[in-house]
Amino acid sequence: MASFEYNRAWGVILPVLFLISSNSPSWVLGAPQVPCYFIYGDSLADNGNNNNLETQAKANYPPYGIDFPDKATGRFTNGHTSVDIIAGFLGFDRYIQPFASAKGSEILIGVNYASGGAGIRDETGQQLGDRISLNHQLQNHLVTISRVRDMLGSNATAYLNKCIYTVGMGSNDYINNYFMPDVYQTGKLYTPEQYADVLIKQYQQQLKTLYSYGARKVAIFGLSVIGCAPTEISRFGTNRSLCVDKINSAVMLFNDRLKPLVDELNRNLADAKFTYIDFFGISTAGLPVLRVASSTCCKVREGGLCISFETPCSIRLLHAFYDGFHPTEIVNLVFGARAYTALLSSDAYPFDIHHLAMI
Structure with missing residues (x-):
């Protein structure tokens, strides 16, 4: 019976993977398309930065990493993250x-600065404990730049200009800030429209800082359907909808401001090549087959993370969420593949990461 279910799962998933692979290059060993890849983000991209922090936001224990070669590394999923997938497509x-x-010399191919619980705003996620905010991640990049200069000397700036940078921030500014009125004031101070404006204004300055540090090829990830996360549904209810509509509506207000932000940055910063990846659209229009199982794959504790050493679901291919917040590897594969090579014209604006790398 288990074998039949697993085969049926692959029968559902394989058509999706075929669509991806027919529009994307295969993972191959060889020279990378860019010299390095720098990653900024939260738990969706964290691959170990939180492991030694005093925080509840950790994933360096089973059943996280059950499908990852090195097992529980700190990735908040069963296998690879979307940025792992993107790195593979880039040829690393x-x-x-x-x-x-x-x-x-590891830093010469890039560094991942992402931190679970982190946000655009410095206070975001503070109830979880330590985390590395986007401002702090940018400070860490200065340390990396200093080390690169020690190794490459006067060639460092030109080298860093050629790299790919991805930035995926903002989810925690809603989950672990705006929609926690008992902990944070933002939900009382701002309407959703005002809060989106406040976030974008700060984000704009942070992205300009990244540009001033030498970044020229930057992909900005839009927020996904965080109102569909099982823990958010459990916390707020859905009022007969599929997801928590007030959260997804607020997220859309933020996402709607990212395309104009990309246009403004490209227009006003010399040689800047910023682009936007629409993870919300990919989630809603591109992953219907993965809604077969909307519950969590692992057993979760209060706060939405997996309970240590508990056995997760056996058919992970049919689950969109591994724990209460984070997608499974199969979802990350779709996100990463379509960020690299757009399957629909709406996936990326003005171009996907493959074209960004070729510029």
């Missing part, structure tokens, strides 16, 4: 190392 034959442990 090694995983981009977390800032917490990257050393020596």
Whole structure:
């Protein structure tokens, strides 16, 4: 019976993977398309930066990593993250190392600064404990730049200009800030429209700071359907809808401001090539087959993370969410593949990461 169910799962998933692979290059070893890849983000991209922090936002224990070669590394999923997938498509034959442990010449192929619980706003996620906000991640990048200059000298700036940078921030500014009125004031101070404006204004300055540090090829990830996360549904209810509509509506207000932001940055910053990846659209229009199972794959504790060492679901291919917040590897594969090579014209604006790398 288990074998039949697993085969049936592949029968559902394989058509999706075929559509991806027919529009995307295969993972191959060889020279990467860009010299390095730098990653900024939250738990969707964290690959170990939170492991040694005093925080509830950790994933360095089973059943996280059950399908990952190195097992529980700190990735908040069963296998690869979307940025792992993107790194593979870019031609890197090694995983981009977390800032917490990257050393020596490893930094020349890039660094992952992402931190679970982190946000655009410095206070975001503070109830979880330590986390590395986007401002702090940018400070960490200055440390990396200093090390790169020590190795490459006067060639460092030109080298960094050629790299790919991805930034995926904002989810926690809603989940672990705006929609926690008992902890944060933002939900009382701002309407959803005002809060989106406040976030975008700060985000704009942070992206300009990243540009001033040498970033020229930057992909900005839009927020996904965080109102469909099982823990958010459990917390707020859906009022007969499929998801928590007030959260997804607020997220859309933020996402709607990202295209104009990309246009403004490209227009006003010399040689800037910013682009927007529409993860919300990919979630709603591109992953209907993965809604077969909307419950969590692992057993979760209060707060939405997996209970340590509990056995997760056996057919992970049919689950969109691994824990109460984070997608399974199959969803990350779709996100990463379509961020790299757009399957629909709406997936990326003005171009996907493949074209960004070729510029």
